[in-house]
Each structure stands twice: as C-alpha cells, then as structure tokens.
Amino acid sequence: ALGEDEVAATKRVLGFDPEKSFEVADEVLAHTRQALDRGREAKAEWEKGFQEWRAAQPERAAEFDRIAACELPAGWEEKLPAFEAGKGVATRAASGKVLQALGAVIPELWGGSADLAGSNNTTIDPNSSFLPADNPLPGAKPYGRTIHFGIREHSMAAEMNGITLHGNTRVYGGTFLVFSDYMRNSVRLSALMHLPVTYVWTHDSIGLGEDGPTHQPVEHLASLRAIPGLNVVRPADANETAIAWREILKRYTKVFGKGAPHGLALTRQGVPTYEADENTVKGGYVRFEAEGGEPEVILIATGSEVHVAVEAREQLQAAGVPTRVVSMPCVEWFEEQDQGYRDSVLPPSVKARVSIEASIGLTWHKYVGEAGRTVSLEHFGASADGAVLFREFGFTAENVVAVARESLAVVSVR
Template structure:
C-alpha cells in the first residue's frame, strides 16, 4: 500500500515494484514520478536541525557527567573499568573450588559460581525464563529488575535478577540487545530442550558475535520423569552446528567453575564483540574431580593410561565423563592401558594448535570411544573409522533419570564393550 497494482498481491512481498509501479505509486502520493529520490529543501533543513539539538543534548549530558564524576570518584572509576571491558582485581580468587569426590549437579555448581562472582563483578546480571529455581540463575535474591512500586519484593530499576517470564525467544533476543548496548555482562537460563524456542535469537548471537551466556540445564535424559518432550537428544549436536557458538558441557563442579571463568575472560578480550557461549548443565549429581587448568582448553587428559602407553582413548562430556572413568578402571584392571579425555567444549579444543590436540588424542591410538547422552553426530570426527560411539539415537522416556541412563546403555560395561569392539576393529 498504496502501490495501486501491487497491493493485496503476493508479488508485493518479495519482488521489487519496478519502474512503472513506482511511478504509479508516486502519482498516488502526489509526488513527481520523473524525480528520483527527491528531497525538498524544507525537509533537509528540518532534518539538519537535529544536529544542533544533538550537540546541545550532548553538551548538557557531558556537563552532568563531569559533575557526577566530581561527586562520585569511586563509582566513576568503576564505570571507567567496566566501559574499558576490564575485570576487577582479584575476581578469580572468588571462584569456588569444589572438593574432589563429592557428587554435585553442575547446575548447582553454576549457581554457586554466579553467586560468588556476583559479589565482585557488579556488571554481571541475568535471570531465567521462569525456571530460576531449577536453573540456579538467581545472582541476588534481594533485588529484582523491576520498576519501583512493582508488587514483587525488592523491585528496583537497578536490580540484578531479571524475571524474563516464560518467553525463551524473547529472553534471548533481549540478551542480544543488552549485549549490543554494552557495559554489562548478561546471562539467561532455561532447560536445554527449550533452546529450540530460542534458536533464531541464539543464531543471531553467533552471527553478531555477541558476548552473551546461555545457561541451559537439564541437559540429557538424566532429567528423568518429565519425559521425552523435555529430554534433549539432538540439541547438543544441533547447537554445536551453529557457527560461532561455543557450547560448554562441563563434567563436574570444578569444570563448571573453570568454564565460567573462561567465559568471563573471553567476553573481556573484545568487550561488546566476541562469541556467545552456552552452558549445558546436569540436573543430577556427578562426581567431582580435582581442579585441572587444562579444562579451559576445551579438551584434556583427565586420567591417563597406566602400565604402558594408552591402547584405547575414552572421550566423554558432562555427566558421561564419570561413566568413562569407571570404564577405564575396568579396562585397566583387565590389563588394557586406557586414557580418559574430558572434552567440555569442542569449539575451545579446536582452537588449540595441532601439537596440543595430538597430545590429547594421539593419532597413533586408533581405538577410541566417545560417550555422550545424545545423538553421536559430533563424535565421528574424533573417533575415526575404528572408533565407536556410545550415544542415544532415539527419544527418551518418562522414568527415573538413573534408570533411563542404565536402560539406554550409558554404563561402564557398555563403554568397556565398545572399547573392546574398537580394539578389535584396529586389529582387522
């Protein structure tokens, strides 16, 4: 509208009007069809007055800013630090280190990291799409990002906890806008399976290289009784397929702490322009291993072979790493030197030089098994022709999470069987 011939036709959606229809539309609007991009002197003069108004507004703002700086030297210094993309001194010392051996859900570990960092990084804020209690994303229970006078407790326009509501796509889109605005560090959480609702906005995060952090919990069939509609199967591989998105699936509480540290650092290198990150976190508790700095490289040797060079390499992520560790114990006891590689982030691992990658996954070791409670699409590259993948190539079911993992073969015995099959394939 008001193109006289094109309006109310499908052609008006995807096709240029063309010279004749443009001329006809100009006649309807009272313009001279012979003139191209005609702008009257009156319009130009009116538009350019905006420059004067802008200069006046900027000068007034600068005056107010300088007065504020003079009266608030400490806060001004903090603002300058944030605007420069720098982090406060000593922030890494606040990261929690978890006791080895203790079972902790990685979603719970993530919540403890956020609460620890929230006290020292005031520009860090975020929330959840109505699943805060499950996502463990509440950075400050005493403040909510809401207008003054809102009936919810602790409503504050400077509150740090965002109540996004059950709007996953809107949450992700808002996070993109917040990142583009700059000067704060934003995160938002929901269940991993609901990343489907967010995908267009997540894709745009990657397309625009935005430093946003997605906290996706309940990362596998291990969430159990909610059933297959809530159990992500294809999501890990699907999200890894988005160029520029770094997906991190930590094996335990300490990897979760290291992952958050690495994400915060990466979002500092070029503040306002970087790579979005997604954290895929467990509902169920998983064993905690010793802190290992190499987790920040995306893939590393968690337990090396004993009694000789590795004959087989087991690669795991997330809640399946401990299954690989237990399988290693069985293989070692049977006289098969076995290495376990934890690979929390394929994208970070691929950034490393080939020499490092070869130390983790020696090219000479052809017997390999990857184990992840989702489709195995990611892992063919890493296991090779003789390798095997313990994966889930179908939807789950509604039952206790541990029961499902056993029923669908995410057990040490299944990994041992796959390792022996891979060893046999290397001998043929």
C-alpha cells in the same frame, strides 16, 4: 515492486515531480539539519552533568571506566568457588554457586531465567529483581540484578542480544536444554553477530529423569554445536563448571565481530567432583592417564558421562588394558588449539577409541575414527529415574568396557 508508471503516478498524487528521483527540497534539508544543533546542545548539557557526577563520585566513576573498557575488577578470580574432590554435585548447582559468588564482585553481571530460575540456579541475588519499584517481588527496583524473563525463551534470547549490543553489562539467561529449540533463531543471531551472550541450559540429558522424552534432550547438543560461532560447554563436574564460567567471562569482548556466544549444558543430577584442571580452558584434555604403558584405548566423554568413562577405565586397567580418559567439555575450544596439542590429547597412533555422551553421536565420529565406537543415544528417552535410564540405555561402565573391547578388536585385525 512498483513499476515506473506507478511510481510516477504516486509522485503526482503526493505533489512531487515524477521526472525527478531522490529529490529533497531545500526547506526539508534546512528543517532536518536543525537536529544537529539540538543534538550538540543536548550532548553538551549531558557532558556537563556527567563531569559533575565524575567529580562528585570518583569511585563510581572509576568503576564506570572499568566497565566501559570491558575489564573485570581486580581479584575477581579469587572469589570463584573451589569444590572438594569426591563430593557429588550437580553442575547446575555449581553454576549457581559461581553466579552468587561473582555477583557480589562483578556488578555488571546480571541475568535470570525463562520461568525456571529455581531449576536453572540462575538467581544471582534473591533480594534484587529487575522490576518497577512498586512490584511486590522482593527487592524490586529498576536497577535489580535478577531478570524475570517470563515463559518466553525466544524473547529472552532476543533481549539478551539487545542488552549485549547496548554494552556495559554482561548478561546470561537460563532454561532447560530441550527448550533451546524455542530460542534457536535468536541463538543463531547471537553467533551471527558475534555477541558474547551466555546461555545457561540445564537438565542436559535423559538424566533429568521422570519428566520423560518431551523434556529429555537428545539431538540438541549436536544441533547446537552445528551453529557456526557458538561454543557449547558441557562440564564434567563442579570444578570444570567454575573454570568454564571463568573462561567465558575472560573471553567477553565489546569489540564487534570478535566475540562469541557460549551455551553451558549443565546436569540436573549430582556427579562426582574431580580435582580442578586448568586444561579445561583448552576444551579437551587428559583427565586420567593410562597406566602401565602407552594408552591402548582412549575414552572421550563430556558432562555427566565422564565419571562413567572413569569407572570403565578402572575396569580396563584392572584387566591390563592401559586406558586414557579425555574430558572434552567444549569441542569448539578444543578445535582452537594447535595440532600439536590436539595430537597430544588424541594421539593419531591410538586407533581404539570410544566416545560417551548421552546424546546422538553426530559430534564424535571425527574423533573416534573408523575403528572407534560411540556410546550414544540414537532414539528418544523414556519416563523413569535418571539412573535407571542410564543403565537401560547403556551408559554404564560395563557397557563402555564392552564397546572399548569391540574397538580394540577391530584395531587388532587391521
């Protein structure tokens, strides 16, 4: 910082009185305030043209008013795809179908990917690109719906923050979950500014396979959940994915300080599809209830590991152990619920619990408690087929059953 003597010397060089501070000459004020007159004239001219446009284009004006009010078009929820139970679908593919279905009815929804659109399934309209009209890509125009961000994850996230601050559109951007490392500072700013930005992170576990440990996220889910104000959503199947997108769009707000960014963590590999459950929007819910009495053990899982928990439940039930499966797609949404609801999903009386997530287990210790166990990944992955890695690293029904019995044994001796 300049000291008083240097400040005074600088003022003398510039022709100012060194004894005066924050002095603004009258001629400077007069010149600057001319901008007010120019602004009034410009606004009046713009308002005249705007009113002429409204009169000539009443339907588009009504749509503009809807978008400016941050409302969604009537009937948009009816366009959401529903997925047949039993069929294996990758959640990234389900997300892509949701975007293409909603893109046709929500014109303010747009986005793209940091060079991985084909893998992220983030192309909302293949015939519309946000580019200069003379660009050779299909459908290039200044009002295109698909954004080609390029290989620049941090820039993509920063741009989405700016787009959201500008208002009147709803933007999303995709990349692999492991590359969220590159964009973390911009994601953190999304949360800090309470901006309803949507991140689409695919290839969310070792299930991505042969790309190997450099591309397999391990610590990323826990690390992103640690950002205050960021909601991380890891749906179990295609129907949870559709409901999650619906909830994210409904939570969108233009009220500064009231919004929240969301990050969808989606699978590369296909996972079984279950019947849609509206309790998805509560962040955690009973996916399958215990049979034959009150649950003796609770299996808590997210994403592609939910079906592993379901298979483990079948084995435990067959052995006479009433077992509940809880799907927890969004810890943050679950924590928003009242204590009564949370206790109904995770009864305090049931001490035997197992969490299953192909990531480090930092998130889950508070939910499984002292007698509980975690089936997690506390090391880097390897280069092999995703199914092989799940088997080798213990993400199997058989291992979950064995770990559940460990937890049950701890409870029985207390």
